Amino acid sequence: VGCDRSKNLVDICGEKKFQAFVCDGLSVPIRSGSCDACISIAVIHHFSTAERRLAAIRELARLLRPGGMALIYVWAMEQEYKNQKSKYLKEKNDSKDKEEEINTGMAQRLLSDQMPSSSSQDSARSDRLLSDLKDERCDAKPVTDSRLPVHTNRTSFHSQDLLVPWHLKGGTKKKGESVDTVSFPAGSKEWQELSPVFHRYYHVFCEGELEAACRSLDCVRVQKSYYDQGNWCVVLEKL
DSSP, X not given: OEEESOHHHHHHHHHTTOOEEEOBTTBOOSOTTOEEEEEEESOGGGOSSHHHHHHXXXXXXXXXXXXXXXXXXXXXXXXXXXXXXXXXXXXXXXXXXXXXXXXXXXXXXXXXXXXXXXXXXXXXXXXXXXXXXXXXSOOOOOOOSSBXXXXXXXXXXXXXXXXXXXXXXXXXXXXXXXXXXSOOOTTSHHHHHHSOEEEEEXXXXXTTHHHHHHHTOTTEEEEEEEEETTEEEEEEEEO
């Protein structure tokens, strides 16, 4: 069973005959202790505060039965690790990639931090663990105000908190209709209207950061922590 915040993505799953539903990752409507395994791929790095990221991990743990396992993947700050570039950096920019980056370099967006009220000891413990990790292994520039930098696709990260341009190709179209029937010059008004650019928030994780957050929870044990193609990954077991 899958779940996602996006109704459109859930609808695609339904069309492919997969079971999926819309929900919030911080409040999954499944009974506690009822899952043998949970997988969270490229989700937790979209939460805007350390408290919310920890809450998402805690919610995964709640769903697991004792002995159940969870696999978590998040985007890594270190896109070059042990002298090896990630697949993300290796992939060359084709003409479409370059078009996606037009007019995005100066874009900014205000980030509204939504911090859930929590007085749990594990949250405070996580804050201490994360503060110990800050700036020791990450060459990240701190965000000094509410404006976030916009990332240039296929390049290394210079900030842990940033906006990544997402290019909606072709705008809306009817089923069976090709988006390539009409061609406009890149950067033109028509091109921008048909292909709007959205900026999606990411928090990219430094080495040890995801593992430290997981270890701050008393209800799970970290079985494995590793790097995989530009991602930090953790395997958890529910105690």
